[in-house]
Amino acid sequence: MADIRSLHEAVAELIHDGDTVALEGFTHLIPFAAAHEIIRQGIKDLTLARMTPDVVYDQLIGAGAARKLVFSWGGNPGVGSLHRFRDAVEHGWPAPLEIDEHSHAGMANRYAAGAARLPFAVLRGYRGSDIPARTPTVSTVVCPFTGEELAAVAALNPDVTVIHAQQADRAGNVQLWGLTGVQKEAALAARRVLVTVEEIVETLEPRPGAVVLPTWVVDAVAPVPGGAHPSYAAGYSVRDNAYYREWDGISRDRAAFGRWLAECVRGE
The missing domain is CATH 3.40.1080.10 (Glutaconate Coenzyme A-transferase)
Known part of the structure; x- marks a missing residue:
C-alpha cells in the first residue's frame, strides 16, 4: 500500500x-x-x-x-x-x-516479461543485428509449435x-x-x-x-x-x-x- x-x-x-x-x-x-x-x-x-x-x-x-x-x-x-x-x-x-x-521492442518486452513474472519474452527482432553478440540478455528460442527461431530477451525486474x-x-x-x-x-x-x-x-x-x-x-x-x-x-x-x-x-x-x-x- x-x-x-x-x-x-x-x-x-x-x-x-x-x-x-x-x-x-x-x-x-x-x-x-x-x-x-x-x-x-x-x-x-x-x-x-x-x-x-x-x-x-x-x-x-x-x-x-x-x-x-x-x-x-x-x-x-x-x-x-x-x-x-x-x-x-x-x-x-x-x-x-x-x-x-x-531495441525499443526488446526493452518493452523485457519490462512486460518482468511484469508478468516470466523469465523471458519472445519477439521477432534483432535478426541481422550485432546486439545479441554484445549482451547476455538476448538469445534465441525455437517455437515448439512451428519450429521458427525467435529472439528471446531476459525479463527486466x-x-x-x-x-x-x-x-x-x-x-x-x-x-x-x-x-x-x-x-x-x-x-x-x-x-x-x-x-x-x-x-x-x-x-x-x-x-x-x-x-x-x-x-x-x-x-x-x-x-x-x-x-x-x-x-x-x-x-x-x-x-x-x-x-x-x-x-x-x-x-x-x-x-x-x-x-x-x-x-x-x-x-x-
Whole structure:
C-alpha cells in the first residue's frame, strides 16, 4: 500500500546504492525531480534502465550516480547527443559506464516479461543485428509449435521504478494519461515503486485511455508539482524546449556541467 511521503523521504527509503533503477516516461511525465533528489542524496553505483535515456540520464551519469546503463536509444530529443553519456563511455568521466543496448521492442518486452513474472519474452527482432553478440540478455528460442527461431530477451525486474504522474488520491491510487510508454509495465515489474505526482486529489475521475496504478502496487507517492520539468505533464504543463537546447551547451563542457549541477541541483 502506498504511503504519501516527501520526495526526500521516499527516495531515501526506496533507492539505495547499487540498485537497478528505472526512471520511465515517454516524451512527457519524465521524473526529473526524482532524479535530482537521487543526485542530492549521493546515491551511487546504480544500474539505470530506460527505453529512451535522454537528458534526465545524462544528468545522472554526469553526476556519477551510474555504473551501468540498460537502454534502447539515447539522445537529447530534437537537439543531438548526450555529452555526459558520451564522456562516460568514451573517457570514463566521471566514472566508467557499462552499457547494455537493446531495441525499443526488446526493452518493452523485457519490462512486460518482468511484469508478468516470466523469465523471458519472445519477439521477432534483432535478426541481422550485432546486439545479441554484445549482451547476455538476448538469445534465441525455437517455437515448439512451428519450429521458427525467435529472439528471446531476459525479463527486466528493476529494484525500483520511478515515474511521474498527474494525480494520486489520498489512498495512493495513481492516474496518468496522455502519452504513456512503458510506465505501467516498468512499475509492475519492479520490486519497489515510487510515483511523483502533480497533485493529490480526493477522488480520481475516470478518464478514457488513462492508466491507473492501484495503491497496492505502489510503495510511495510524493507530491511534486512540476516534477517532470523540463518535460511536460499533459493537462498541467508544457515542454520547456529552450531547456533542451540550452542543455546541449551546458553538457558539452565538464566545468559548465559542474557549475550547473552545483547551482541547479545541489543548491550550492
